[in-house]
Structures are given as structure tokens and as C-alpha cells.
Amino acid sequence: MARRYDPERRDRIVDAAIKVAAERGIGALSHRAVAAEADVPLGSTTYHFKTLDDLLVAALRRTARAWLDGMAEWERDLGADVPPAERLVALIEEWLAGDRARLELEYELYLAALRRPAVRPIAAECVEEMVALVRRRTADEGTARALVAFLDGLMIQILITGRPFDRAEALAALRGMTG
Amino acid sequence: MARRYDPERRDRIVDAAIKVAAERGIGALSHRAVAAEADVPLGSTTYHFKTLDDLLVAALRRTARAWLDGMAEWERDLGADVPPAERLVALIEEWLAGDRARLELEYELYLAALRRPAVRPIAAECVEEMVALVRRRTADEGTARALVAFLDGLMIQILITGRPFDRAEALAALRGMTG
DNA sequence: CATCGATGTGTACACTCGTACACATGATGT
């Protein structure tokens, strides 16, 4: 039965997992769903990822990496003369303008850490990297940490309530926090 | 078969659902698990709650109500002379000093709104009530909204990373936001 | 007291799931 050798199968399975989770939520993640999405037999997903948690962790890793890379790019590109508050508002607007399902997935994966011990270290590491990035533009680390907390809380509120992003409101809060 | 008439069965089922979700996570919610916890036959849970979402929504409603009642009490009791920033820090410390599993459940239910349409309106309503409560002590609604966002983000960060609450850091941020 | 609807109970069905495992195949090193 025409087995094809596929050196990138593992990657493709992770891609499929991300697609399934983005479209149907983490709850819909199953070996079978991912196998179907990747057009691969069931045994293949279980071979590369012994447990579902392994698969979830791999998906989160890739997603977090992309997220952090995007954020690093933002940090690099915006002119150094732009104040931190404005920079962060621009970042939020960029996120909201992009793919919504993708954004929801990112937060769903991130928040899954609340209950899944396997996911916690990755999510925690993600927070630390975000703080480190923001830190480059703030007076101290405490401020950076608070800014990231506000960022997360604001994004979650927007995603949950469906309320439109209020630029002026966010700007006022961010300016207060950055002194 | 000794059927006992039980006018409060519905409530007891909701209690059991909350207990199951608190101990094992929302993912472990099932008609059977709840029925076992409530010491009630399977058919009874499906009779009172046609679908699992109904049960989840009922659990979230009760949890949110308790949460908001606690917050209203906090708003009422603290002296009017205490500045908003200090008040919020006290609230956070109160939350963190309480039952951790309960706290995690509250946020898990709240964040479930991200992906479950049935839960969204309740979570959104919960945000609105929180904003209204905080609003009584702030200059404008935008500030109250920002404070609630920061509150949520901070709590989530603490719950996910396991980092201890940094009073001074939070106080500085809150003071900046409340002007 | 008779009746009827609300409530309670037990069981069965069809389905999905994770996992295990026997077997097939291709790549690689010698």
C-alpha cells in the first residue's frame, strides 16, 4: 500500500494540529482529527506523538515561537523615538487586524496552561520573553511585567466580550503605567 | 426502587458540577461524573440539563454570582478614604489567600468563553458588573475598564506562572492608571 | 379519589477516543 517516505511528516502533523485547534478549539484535538487533517493514517500521529499532550505541547511551542518572533520584529522595527505606550497600542492593533481564529488559538493555548501542567512551563516562558522584550523600553522590570499583564487582560477582554478596541482608553492607561 | 422526592436536586447537581470542574477541570465535566458526584442517577442530570452546555452555563452562572457578590461586599466594606489602588491590591490579596482550586475554576470558567459561544454572554456580563463596581471609585469608565483588564491579566499571569504576587509592583501600576 | 403532568430511574445504542500491536517498508551503514 504505497507508503511514501515523508521526512517532514512530523512537521506536517504539528501544522495539522494547529489547524484543527484553530478551527475547532483545543477540545477537538484528537489523534484521529489531526491524522485526517494531515492526510496521514492514525498510526502515524501516535508514532510521532505518543500522547495527546505531546502533540498539544508541540503545537503550543510552534505557536508561541511565531508569536514571540512577531513581537520581536515589532520591537525592532518601530522607531526608537516612539514612546512605549504608542508602541504597544500599535502592537494591539496589529494583532486585532490579523487572523482572528489564529489570535483566539494563541490565547486558548496560552490559557490552557491554567489547568494543564504540561503546558505551564511553555506558557510561563512565553510570558518571560514578552516581559524581556517590553523591558527594553521601560524604566524597570516591574513596569514591563505590569504592561504585559495589562496587554493580556485587555486582549482577553476584547476577545471575550467582542467589544471594539478603544484606542484612547488603552493609551491613557498605558501612559499612566509607563509614567 | 425507593425514589426520594428531592426538590433541591437541581441545585445539588449544579453544586456537584462545580465541584467536579474545580477538582478535575472543565474537561472532566460529563453527565456521568456529575451524576456520581451528586449521588444521583445518570438520567437525572440529563433530565434537568438537556445538554452539557446547559450544565456548564448553570455552573458558570452560580460561580459568577458568588464572585460578584464577594466583590460587591469588598466594595462596600472598605473605607471610602482608601484610594482605589490600595483597594484593588487588597482585593487581589484576598483572592490569593482564599481557595486556590476555586480561584482557578473561576478563571477557567470565565476564559472558557473564548471558545464557547454559550458561555460568552455570561462572562461578558460578569466583566460589565466588575467594571460597574470599580467605576464607583474611578474618575471615568475608561479607567475602570482598564483596571479590570489589568486585574484579570495579573491574576492570570500569577496563576499560570506561579510567580508570587508583587505588591509594590502592582501598586505602582495601579497608581499610575488611577492617576 | 382519579388523573395528569412533572420528576425520577434504569438501560441501551451508536459513537469517538487513546492506546497497543503486528506487520510492512524504506534508508542507512557495512
Place this chain on the structure above:
DNA sequence: ACATCATGTGTACGAGTGTACACATCGATG
């Protein structure tokens, strides 16, 4: 060329699941 092992494939099993439904029982209404 051959042996070996990582990788790929198909299938089966047992455990859980939501849901439906037939039947039992109770409270209230007339």
C-alpha cells in the same frame, strides 16, 4: 548485498461519552 532499525500502516479493543426512551413514582389539581 544484506542486515538492522527507524518509520509507516492497518486494525482491534476496551473505556467513556451524549443521548434517547420506556417505565416508575410522586404532587397537585379537579
